[in-house]
Amino acid sequence: MDVKIINPFLNSTINVIKTMATMDVTPGKPTLKHGNRAFGVVTGLIGLAGDNAAGNLVLSFDQGSILGIVSSMLYEKFTEVNKDVVDAVGELTNMICGGAKAELVTLGYSIRMATPVMLLGKDVEVSQLTTEPVVMIPMKVSTGNFVVEAKLSKTE
Amino acid sequence: MDVKIINPFLNSTINVIKTMATMDVTPGKPTLKHGNRAFGVVTGLIGLAGDNAAGNLVLSFDQGSILGIVSSMLYEKFTEVNKDVVDAVGELTNMICGGAKAELVTLGYSIRMATPVMLLGKDVEVSQLTTEPVVMIPMKVSTGNFVVEAKLSKTE
Numbered sequence: 001m002d003v004k005i006i007n008p009f010l011n012s013t014i015n016v017i018k019t020m021a022t023m024d025v026t027p028g029k030p031t032l033k034h035g036n037r038a039f040g041v042v043t044g045l046i047g048l049a050g051d052n053a054a055g056n057l058v059l060s061f062d063q064g065s066i067l068g069i070v071s072s073m074l075y076e077k078f079t080e081v082n083k084d085v086v087d088a089v090g091e092l093t094n095m096i097c098g099g100a101k102a103e104l105v106t107l108g109y110s111i112r113m114a115t116p117v118m119l120l121g122k123d124v125e126v127s128q129l130t131t132e133p134v135v136m137i138p139m140k141v142s143t144g145n146f147v148v149e150a151k152l153s154k155t156e
Numbered sequence: 157m158d159v160k161i162i163n164p165f166l167n168s169t170i171n172v173i174k175t176m177a178t179m180d181v182t183p184g185k186p187t188l189k190h191g192n193r194a195f196g197v198v199t200g201l202i203g204l205a206g207d208n209a210a211g212n213l214v215l216s217f218d219q220g221s222i223l224g225i226v227s228s229m230l231y232e233k234f235t236e237v238n239k240d241v242v243d244a245v246g247e248l249t250n251m252i253c254g255g256a257k258a259e260l261v262t263l264g265y266s267i268r269m270a271t272p273v274m275l276l277g278k279d280v281e282v283s284q285l286t287t288e289p290v291v292m293i294p295m296k297v298s299t300g301n302f303v304v305e306a307k308l309s310k311t312e
Contacts, residue, residue: 036276046203047202047203047204047205047269047270047271047273048203048205048270049203049205049267049268049269049270050205050268051268054268054269054270054271055270055271056203056270056271056273086283087285090283090284090285091285093285094285112205112206112207112210112268113203113210114203114205114211115203115204115210115211115284115286116284116285117203117212117282117283117285118281118282118283118284118285119275119280119281119282120280120281121277121279121280121281124275124276124277124280125242125274125275125277126273126274126275127242127273127274127276128246128271128272128273128274129246129249129250129271129272129273129274151271153271
């Protein structure tokens with residue numbers, strides 16, 4: 001996998017959270033994902049499919065980070081991960097992916113986006129059917145942590 | 157959502173399980189999905205994205221159905237849902253989607269497939285960010301049950 005694909009997802013995540021929730025995101029060091037346990041309590045995922053590439057974008061939020069982000073985004077104090085919060089995770093995943101898509105074109109990847117999927121539950125294992133590495137970027141906001149996982153590789 | 161899109165997924169599921177595992181699949185009556193709890197212990201999902209449509213295919217297996225299918229497919233007796241079984245769920249999801257894709261073209265849907273994702277865990281809730289109905293088809297094999305969920309709708 002071309003490591004340059006990380007930047008569009010990283011940039012778009014910071015930009016979308018800043019724009020939608022007026023919150024600063026501090027990215028950590030990208031690493032290769034080991035193990036399949038989902039990082040957070042709620043996870044958004046979106047399939048990426050194009051003429052020449054396939055993959056997924058996965059965002060997994062701990063309770064603090066997503067309650068902080070959604071409370072700020074919707075101008076309402078959320079204290080539990082309810083349906084509105086789960087839907088907001090889908091919207092955020094969609095927006096972040098949409099932002100990255102434009103930048104990916106400049107790297108030679110023309111992709112289309114599937115319908116976002118939201119996963120709710122602790123201890124769920126999420127894996128992708130690929131021999132390619134999945135890159136994970138830890139992210140920090142003032143109220144908690146989340147991770148962005150991206151996999152996008154050229155297809156035949 | 158056009159209900160005609162169900163048939164390609166239904167036909168392909170029956171065909172792939174028959175071909176790969178030499179097992180007959182008996183489909184039940186398709187219904188609209190209510191609630192978000194995943195049906196089974198292991199779930200395969202694949203994003204669908206095209207010029208004019210987006211969605212997801214989700215297959216969720218109870219332990220009996222998937223151990224029976226994978227044991228027959230790989231000529232080896234599996235008694236627990238281990239990594240090989242989880243990977244086989246991804247492969248089956250990919251093959252079933254690939255089979256449906258060809259038939260969907262005849263209905264006017266040109267789609268590409270994202271990388272398959274596998275979910276392992278009980279009590280996980282899986283939902284899609286859509287106002288369109290998600291259709292669920294219950295399926296039975298000699299060793300257990302699984303469900304096929306399909307959502308594919310036209311995009312602007």
